[in-house]
Amino acid sequence: MKHTVSLKKNYEFLKVYKKAKFFAGQLMVLYVIKNKYNYNRLGITTSKKFGKSIKRNRVRRLIKENYRKKEDIIKNGYDIVIVARKTDATPEFLEIKKELTFLLKKLNMIIQ
Numbered sequence: 790m791k792h793t794v795s796l797k798k799n800y801e802f803l804k805v806y807k808k809a810k811f812f813a814g815q816l817m818v819l820y821v822i823k824n825k826y827n828y829n830r831l832g833i834t835t836s837k838k839f840g841k842s843i844k845r846n847r848v849r850r851l852i853k854e855n856y857r858k859k860e861d862i863i864k865n866g867y868d869i870v871i872v873a874r875k876t877d878a879t880p881e882f883l884e885i886k887k888e889l890t891f892l893l894k895k896l897n898m899i900i901q
Contacts, residue, residue: 796832819892820870835873
């Protein structure tokens with residue numbers, strides 16, 4: 790990802806959870822807060838309730854790839870945390886793409 794760095798520390802995630810605007814969809818919850826940098830920082834989480842590690846990692850990879858494809862049209866200077874929600878079946882690539890686009894538009898994160 791060209792303009793994005795990963796969130797890694799627990800306190801970074803907690804700051805976003807406490808202070809950020811968020812919007813929930815069927816497959817994921819998107820938290821967004823302005824940061825002091827000129828680039829985005831992205832964190833993706835899935836809980837153990839989601840399933841075994843294979844399923845959790847698959848969903849993380851799908852979300853990350855969808856974000857990477859949309860990175861050029863997303864505003865810079867934000868901390869973004871995406872939390873995958875528990876579903877019965879593993880979501881497909883196009884379902885995640887559709888929902889991520891919807892949530893980014895709801896939070897006004899797409900460059901016009």
